[in-house]
Amino acid sequence: xxxxxxxxxxxxxxxxxxxxxxxxxxxxxxxxxxxxxxxxxxxxxxxxxxxxxxxxxxxxxxxxxxxxxxxxxxxxxxxxxxxxxxxxxxxxxxxxxxxxxxxxxxxxxxxxxxxxxxxxxxxxxxxxxxxxxxxxxxxxxxxxxxxxxxxxxxxxxxxxxxxxxxxxxxxxxxxxxxxxxxxxxxxxxxxxxxxxxxxxxxxxxxxxxxxxxxxxxxxxxxxxxxxxxxxxxxxxxxxxxxxxxxxxxxxxxxxxxxxxxxxxxxxxxxxxxxxxxxxxxxxxxxxxx
Amino acid sequence: xxxxxxxxxxxxxxxxxxxxxxxxxxxxxxxxxxxxxxxxxxxxxxxxxxxxxxxxxxxxxxxxxxxxxxxxxxxxxxxxxxxxxxxxxxxxxxxxxxxxxxxxxxxxxxxxxxxxxxxxxxxxxxxxxxxxxxxxxxxxxxxxxxxxxxxxxxxxxxxxxxxxxxxxxxxxxxxxxxxxxxxxxxxxxxxxxxxxxxxxxxxxxxxxxxxxxxxxxxxxxxxxxxxxxxxxxxxxxxxxxxxxxxxxxx
Numbered sequence: 425x426x427x428x429x430x431x432x433x434x435x436x437x438x439x440x441x442x443x444x445x446x447x448x449x450x451x452x453x454x455x456x457x458x459x460x461x462x463x464x465x466x467x468x469x470x471x472x473x474x475x476x477x478x479x480x481x482x483x484x485x486x487x488x489x490x491x492x493x494x495x496x497x498x499x500x501x502x503x504x505x506x507x508x509x510x511x512x513x514x515x516x517x518x519x520x521x522x523x524x525x526x527x528x529x530x531x532x533x534x535x536x537x538x539x540x541x542x543x544x545x546x547x548x549x550x551x552x553x554x555x556x557x558x559x560x561x562x563x564x565x566x567x568x569x570x571x572x573x574x575x576x577x578x579x580x581x582x583x584x585x586x587x588x589x590x591x592x593x594x595x596x597x598x599x600x601x602x603x604x605x606x607x608x609x610x611x612x613x614x615x616x617x618x619x620x621x622x623x624x625x626x627x628x629x630x631x632x633x634x635x636x637x638x639x640x641x642x643x644x645x646x647x648x649x650x651x652x653x654x655x656x657x658x659x660x661x662x663x664x665x666x667x668x669x670x671x672x673x674x675x676x677x678x679x680x681x682x683x684x685x686x687x688x689x690x691x692x693x694x695x696x697x698x699x700x701x702x703x704x705x706x707x708x709x710x711x712x713x
Numbered sequence: 714x715x716x717x718x719x720x721x722x723x724x725x726x727x728x729x730x731x732x733x734x735x736x737x738x739x740x741x742x743x744x745x746x747x748x749x750x751x752x753x754x755x756x757x758x759x760x761x762x763x764x765x766x767x768x769x770x771x772x773x774x775x776x777x778x779x780x781x782x783x784x785x786x787x788x789x790x791x792x793x794x795x796x797x798x799x800x801x802x803x804x805x806x807x808x809x810x811x812x813x814x815x816x817x818x819x820x821x822x823x824x825x826x827x828x829x830x831x832x833x834x835x836x837x838x839x840x841x842x843x844x845x846x847x848x849x850x851x852x853x854x855x856x857x858x859x860x861x862x863x864x865x866x867x868x869x870x871x872x873x874x875x876x877x878x879x880x881x882x883x884x885x886x887x888x889x890x891x892x893x894x895x896x897x898x899x900x901x902x903x904x905x906x907x908x909x910x911x912x913x914x915x916x917x918x919x920x921x922x923x924x925x926x927x928x929x930x931x932x933x934x935x936x937x938x939x940x941x942x943x944x945x946x947x948x949x950x951x952x953x954x955x956x957x958x959x960x961x962x963x
Contacts, residue, residue, distance in 0.1 A: 588820050591809065595817045598806040601768060607792035607822025607870060 426681065429560045434677035436566040438653075438670030439573030440635065443628035444646050445653035445665045446577055447621030453660045454597045454617040455511060455610075457518050461526040463647025464533075465622055469495055469629020470638050471533060474544050484546045488630050495626030496619040503618035508611050526643070533640035541637035544630065569631050576624055577666045583620075584662075593617055597660075649688075652695040658705025667706060718777075719744040719874060719905050720765065725774030727760055727929075734760040735771065736929035742874070742907055747900055749920035749937060750909045753949055757929040758909040759801065762876045765907070766798045767791040779873065792822035797867035798876035801909075803859035807852030811843055811862060814851050815869045822870035837869040840902070841895050857888045864895060868904070875899060877908040881915045889915050913941065925949070 448462045459465075469491055476487040502525075510521040552564040584590040595603040596613050604610060632638055632646065653672050657664025672691050679690025698705065720742040727735040734757040742748045750758050763769045765776060767788035776784045783791060797818075806814050812834060819825050819833040838844045841861040846854065851862060860880050867875050877896070881889050889912065896919055900906055910916040916937070917923065923937035927949045933940045940946055 591813055591817050592821060594809055595806045595814075598808060599804050601788075602800065602804040602806070603817070604768075604788045605766060605792050605798055605822075606818040606866065607789050607824075608817070609787075609789045 426559065427678070430677040430681045431674055432556075432560055432562060433566065434674030435670050436562070436570040437673030437676060438666070439566075439570030439673075440628065440631055441649050441653045441669030441672050442573040442577055442666040443569070443624060443631065443669075445650040445657075445669055446580060446662065447623075447625040447628075448650045449654045449657075449660070449662060449665045450580065450593075450617055450624075451621045452654070454593045455614050457507065457511060457614075458522070459621075460519060460522040460647065461529060462522075462621075462625060462650055463643030463645070464526040464529040465495070465498075465643070466625045466629040466632060466646050466650075467533060467638055467640065467643040468498075468529060469622075469626035470544070470633035470642075471537060471542075471629075472626065473630035473633050474542050477544055484544045484630070484634055487544075488627055491626040491630055492623045495629075496623040499619040499622030500615045502622075503615040504611065507618065508614060511614070526647075530640045530643070537640065539639050539641075541639050542633070543637045544633040546634050550634070565634065569635070572627065572631070573669070574666065576627065577662050580620070580624070581662050589613065589616060645688075649691075652691070655705055656695060656698050658707040661705070661707040664705055664707030671706075717744050718742070719746075719779060720907070721775075721777040722761075722765070723775045723777070725761075725764060725776065726772050727757075727764060727769065728772055733757075733929045735764060735774075738774070738926075738929070738931060740924060740931065740934060742905060744873075745900070745903060745905055746922065747896075747906045747908065747920040749916045749923040750907065750926060751911075751913060751916065751923060751941075751946075752926035752932075755928075756926040756949075758926055759878055760929075761926070762798060762878050762907070762909060766796060766876055789822075792870055793824060795871065795873035796876065797822070797870045797872035797874070799860075799863035799867050799878055799880050801878040801882060803856070803863050805851035805854065805859055805862050805866075807850070809851055810848050811851050811854070811865075812838065812847040814862060815843075815865045818866045818869035819871070824871070833871065834869050837865040840868060840898050841865040842891070856883055857892070860884065860892060861895065864899070868899065872904060874905045874907065877906060877910075879909055879911060881910055881912045893919060917941065 444466060448459060451457050451459050472491045472494055473487040476482050476490055477484055506521060507518065510518045549565055553561040555561045584594055592608045592613050595606065596608060596610050600610050649672060653668040654665055656671055657668030671694065675691035675694040676688055679686065682690065718741040723739050725735050725738040752758050764771050767786060775782060778794060778796060815837050816830060816834040820830040823833055825833055838847055841864045843858065843861050843865055846858060854862060881892060884892065893915060908916060908920060920937055922935060923940040924934040925932040925940055925946045932945045932949065933943045
């Protein structure tokens, strides 16, 4: 039954991976921008939550309400200044710029917070769990993470499907020039997409801060998980990203059960296997003609 | 000219490297007119539409629309002041339904809100005969319907001027008359049309005036039949595989 437990924990962990990956998926989908600073930005969100708890005494989960607009504002500024300029240059420019941004963010965080590990304390909640069967206990916090992940993905999906700016994002994603001729200012749409992407990764950051200890360099691992979740799920599919996150989560927890010393080896192998056998992911976006 | 000018192009020039695609091009298009453009491949016809639509910037010259200088206006804003265009190869947003494609045009460039945007989108679908396909994913449309969608999308932006880039190209002879009817419908609603076309008989049957371009220069401009009969125009077409027989006959 410990296997069943590992699977359940893994599925829940998938919610966190999906939260991490959703913004990456959105930015790539809308503007084909590979954001290598995504992991570092998640840690920026974690530190924002940490500082808010330390300085203002806000309850840990309430910090999300402040982190969301802060991260969205950072996203808007970042896109309207740096990233829109980078997108106008040759294809490699955005990758180099976001890589450079990740390095800068890491070093700034290192200066501000040293290399010591921090975490956001939530008291008893961290260990609270619901006993389902004698062998399976669901942690309250992992469950919350999962529920928030599903809600965010569902909300983002609805936003893209039903709102005016959501449609503009899909139109711009499909054909930027044709969208421009429909009166859509693609630079504003890009800024909006990055604002949303960073708001979501900010939520992920706060959850990371509560779940584990982190320091300035923790973002690298999360960046890789986020990429793997997006690619397993299929580029451009948000529900695919959630499924990708859950597969990755299960592979992580089952892998830890199988080979406790090998870390995320199994998860990486699953990712490689999917890349080899299903290169378009599990839920590829269907494109006609 | 008695009619008022909607579009005025003055001394427009554009070079790509050493290739001159627009060389001191000057012409006017009147409000409500159907204005045709012909010319051999590489004459600079699509470049001219791209310059008017704001997709590329000219090296020199000025473009006025409704009396306003729009030479420096961005493409998205030109869409908002009333310039729409269709692409030579239809470029629908394939993941969206036909309705959504058109609604994007009416809600952004059209500047409409809520119900008004829906109404205008549906009106554009009706004019172009796409109403029954409103909920179909645009990626599944056949070519004629994709061409119609290009028109519907352009129409939904509430344009005063529609630029058509070889909209009849690739269609069968049977498909062309219904498309021409749709274009006549646009003209009847008061929209001005600038239309580039290789299928000259289709073009000549609709347009009020015709301009022939070659190597970025205006060879002839005026009555469609006279332009197609002029020696300069015949000369640029001779030796090409292009068939002007139908154009002269129609």
